[in-house]
Amino acid sequence: MPVYYYIFLAVALFCIGIIGVLIRRNAIIIFMCVELMLNAANLLLVAFSKMHHEVLGSNQQSAAGDAQIFVFFIMVVAAAEVTVGLAIIVMLYRNTHSVDVNFLNRLKN
Amino acid sequence: MNAIILTAVWGIVMMFGGVFFKSKATPKYWAIAGLTLIIIANCLELRSGEPFFNVDVKYMLSFNSFNLTFITVALASTLLFFLLSGRDIEKVGANVSEYFALIFFVLCGVCLAATFNTLLILFLGIEIMSIPLYILTGSDKRNLKSNEASLKYFLMGVFSTGIMLMGIAFLYGGNSEGSFFINNINVGDGKMPAMIAIGMVFIMIAMSFKVSAAPFHFWTPDVYDGAPTVFTSFMATIVKVGGFIAFIRLFENSFGKVHGQWQVLIAIIAAATLFIGNLTAVFQQSVKRMLAYSSIAQAGFMLLAIFALNDTAKEGLILYSAAYSLATIGIFAILIKMPDYTIQGFNGLGKQQPVLAVTATVFLLSLTGIPLTAGFQSKLFMLMAALRYGKQYWLVLFAVLCAAVSAYYYFKIIQAMFFKDADQHLGENTSTALGNDITPAFKLLLMITALLIIVLGVFPSLVTDWLHY
Numbered sequence: 001m002p003v004y005y006y007i008f009l010a011v012a013l014f015c016i017g018i019i020g021v022l023i024r025r026n027a028i029i030i031f032m033c034v035e036l037m038l039n040a041a042n043l044l045l046v047a048f049s050k051m052h053h054e055v056l057g058s059n060q061q062s063a064a065g066d067a068q069i070f071v072f073f074i075m076v077v078a079a080a081e082v083t084v085g086l087a088i089i090v091m092l093y094r095n096t097h098s099v100d101v102n103f104l105n106r107l108k109n
Numbered sequence: 110m111n112a113i114i115l116t117a118v119w120g121i122v123m124m125f126g127g128v129f130f131k132s133k134a135t136p137k138y139w140a141i142a143g144l145t146l147i148i149i150a151n152c153l154e155l156r157s158g159e160p161f162f163n164v165d166v167k168y169m170l171s172f173n174s175f176n177l178t179f180i181t182v183a184l185a186s187t188l189l190f191f192l193l194s195g196r197d198i199e200k201v202g203a204n205v206s207e208y209f210a211l212i213f214f215v216l217c218g219v220c221l222a223a224t225f226n227t228l229l230i231l232f233l234g235i236e237i238m239s240i241p242l243y244i245l246t247g248s249d250k251r252n253l254k255s256n257e258a259s260l261k262y263f264l265m266g267v268f269s270t271g272i273m274l275m276g277i278a279f280l281y282g283g284n285s286e287g288s289f290f291i292n293n294i295n296v297g298d299g300k301m302p303a304m305i306a307i308g309m310v311f312i313m314i315a316m317s318f319k320v321s322a323a324p325f326h327f328w329t330p331d332v333y334d335g336a337p338t339v340f341t342s343f344m345a346t347i348v349k350v351g352g353f354i355a356f357i358r359l360f361e362n363s364f365g366k367v368h369g370q371w372q373v374l375i376a377i378i379a380a381a382t383l384f385i386g387n388l389t390a391v392f393q394q395s396v397k398r399m400l401a402y403s404s405i406a407q408a409g410f411m412l413l414a415i416f417a418l419n420d421t422a423k424e425g426l427i428l429y430s431a432a433y434s435l436a437t438i439g440i441f442a443i444l445i446k447m448p449d450y451t452i453q454g455f456n457g458l459g460k461q462q463p464v465l466a467v468t469a470t471v472f473l474l475s476l477t478g479i480p481l482t483a484g485f486q487s488k489l490f491m492l493m494a495a496l497r498y499g500k501q502y503w504l505v506l507f508a509v510l511c512a513a514v515s516a517y518y519y520f521k522i523i524q525a526m527f528f529k530d531a532d533q534h535l536g537e538n539t540s541t542a543l544g545n546d547i548t549p550a551f552k553l554l555l556m557i558t559a560l561l562i563i564v565l566g567v568f569p570s571l572v573t574d575w576l577h578y
Contacts, residue, residue: 007282014275021268030264037271044278052287066289067281070229074274077236081267084243088263091247092256101264104257 006047013040027089027099031082038078042071110160110172111150112180113220119143120213127206136206137195140213144191148184155181155575168290171226178427178575179223179354183347186434187216190343193442193554196546197339201248208248211241212343219351223358227289228277231355235273235319238351239266242344246336258335265328269318276311279304280363294363301367309364309371313378316359319352322412323381326405330389333401338450341397342441345404350430353411357426361418368418375416376504382409383511390518397450399518400440403476406515407433410491413508416501417494424573425490431572432483432565436475439558443469446546455522457531464552466526471559473519475566478512483565488512490569 013036020033049067089099096103123140130136154160155177191198199205218238225231243266247259277289283304286293296305314325321329333341364371386406393399411429414422443465447454459466475484495505565571 010278014271017271021264027260027264031267034264034267034271037268038274041271041274041278044275045281048278048282049287051282055285056287066229066287067278070232070277070281070289073229073233077233077270080236080240081270084240085263085267088243088247088256088259091250092260095251095253095256101260104261 003047003051006043010040010044010047013037013043025100025102027092027101030101031085031089035078035082038074042074045071045074110162110164110166110170111154112147112177112184113170113217113224114162114164115143115147115150116213116217116220119147120210120217123206123210123213127204127210130206133199133205136209137191137199139206140209141188141191141195143213144184144188148181148188151177151181151184169227169230170221170224172224174576175423175427176224176354176358178572179350179430180220181575182427182431182434182572183219183223183351184216186347186431186438187212187343189435189554189558190347190438193438193551193558194339194342194445197442197445201337201339202250204248208245211245214241215245215343215348219347219354222351222355225355225358226291228280228291228294229289231291231359232270232273232277235352235355236270238348239270239319242266242340242348245340245343246332248340249337254335255337258332261328261335262332265318265332269315269325272311272318273315276308276313276315279308279311281308283308291359291362295366296364298366301370306370310374312359313371313374316352316356317378320349320356320408320411321405322378322408323385323405324378326382326385326408329405330398330401333404334395334398338397338441338445341401342438342445345400345441346434346437349404349408350411350434353408353414353426353430357415357418357423360415365418372416372501375412376501379409379412379416380504380507382406382412383508384409387511387514387518391514393518394452395450396444396447396452396455396522399452400437400444403515403518404437406511407476409511410488410508413491413495413504416504417491417498419494419497421490421497422494424576425487425494427576428483428490428565428569428572429487432475432487432562435558435562435565436472436482436484439472439555439562440469440476442551442555443472452521452525455525456529457526459527461531462547464555465547468555468559469526470523471562473523475562477516477519481563481566483562483569486566486569 017033017037021030024030045067093099126139198208215238218234221230221234222238225234243259243263246262247255249255280294281289283302284294318325333345383406386402386409390399390402390406393402414426475482478484478488492505492508
């Protein structure tokens with residue numbers, strides 16, 4: 001399959017993520033949309049890694065493999081973000097009994 | 110290398126030390142002692158070029174005088190922050206040593222962001238820098254404003270991370286060597302390939318989020334306002350300049366040769382940042398919020414370094430980091446002691462606490478950029494760098510105009526301190542509330558900070574000479 005298919009899929013996922021962040025009001029759904037954006041980047045990295053692997057040939061395997069290792073780093077960082085993010089959302093829920101970001105307007109005035 | 114390893118190790122020491130520390134004041138002394146040692150280790154590395162730890166990093170990190178000087182400046186500002194505001198960190202909540210541990214982890218991220226040589230380390234550095242900050246922002250757990258700021262910062266931060274990763278993926282796909290090294294992304298003088306251009310724009314957006322540049326600055330006032338004031342001081346200084354170092358290193362090494370093609374974008378971002386930051390700061394009633402907008406405005410000035418991208422700009426950026434951090438940490442340390450954060454709260458401070466008022470005046474003058482202060486020299490360096498580039502003079506003119514506007518809102522505080530009397534019904538409370546908290550050591554430190562600002566303003570080469578070791 002040509003690499004374009006993967007690029008289109010990744011960009012579509014990324015756009016769904018961005019639109020979700022911009023229009024949804026529930027903190028957890030926004031968070032899920034952000035995860036979708038990160039996974040779009042993961043998919044793109046793996047697709048490019050395979051593309052480079054074909055172009056560069058097997059004598060430069062390490063160059064093409066770098067991206068796949070990068071994906072693991074992204075997963076680990078995403079997990080770290082989940083722990084902190086969910087803790088923040090729980091903390092907010094304890095104080096307001098809601099996870100709706102529309103409640104968050106106390107700082108405006 | 111010394112700074113990266115030692116800050117991480119000391120963070121862990123502080124984290125587990127929390128179990129053994131009996132008194133609430135102990136963690137502060139441990140943090141100050143550890144940070145002093147780290148600064149010494151880093152200066153030794155800067156002088157000799159030989160780190161204590163010889164780790165083979167496969168060229169993923171690079172250490173030169175520019176990076177190491179910046180790390181020294183960031184660590185020294187943090188030390189000053191600990192000395193001035195250590196007692197206020199203790200007041201935020203019960204878990205004092207954890208706050209210090211998180212600050213050390215942020216410093217580790219700043220060191221990584223200053224020395225990265227591949228996009229992987231850039232990503233990790235920015236994340237290590239941001240994630241502890243989300244926690245610090247929300248550390249006042251019962252306060253709804255702190256919760257809100259924390260959630261906002263978190264969502265915006267993660268969103269910008271997603272954009273940055275997409276940019277990194279496109280840069281990786283676009284360069285023919287399939288490498289994450291920032292030097293390999295460097296395309297020739299010709300036109301940028303489409304994928305590299307897309308990746309560059311994505312990364313530019315993400316970095317603008319991190320340094321709160323104009324179209325992406327909207328989270329800044331809310332987050333800086335809601336966070337506990339001590340941590341706002343840390344966020345607005347060390348973390349912000351850390352973002353700028355990452356920004357300039359990436360754009361110099363990866364896109365330096367195609368400078369002309371993206372420079373207009375940065376010029377527009379810088380102009381918009383200066384305009385919005387300065388204009389909105391004029392209308393603020395709360396000093397904390399005003400300082401948040403003023404930090405956006407100062408970011409606009411620092412963007413001039415990325416616009417010009419020459420040696421003067423790099424020297425200027427280091428000097429700007431030092432001058433801006435010193436002045437902002439100082440003014441925040443005074444602000445924390447005030448009973449209320451409105452401009453009226455500063456009324457009559459000149460009579461009640463002359464030392465505080467005079468040092469605050471020095472800090473504000475430095476932020477404005479009045480001659481004889483470090484702020485003036487650093488702004489001068491930035492403008493000179495932009496002039497040396499030789500194109501787009503309108504930006505320089507605009508920056509000067511904006512600096513003139515900034516004088517208005519900084520001088521409003523000075524005027525309140527010296528030329529207005531304290532409100533009668535508040536007067537008694539204010540002076541007692543102020544008096545309890547201000548020790549002679551605090552006053553002495555403030556005076557030293559103010560003196561440092563003036564010394565740097567007269568001899569800026571004290572900092573910039575380190576670049577040439």
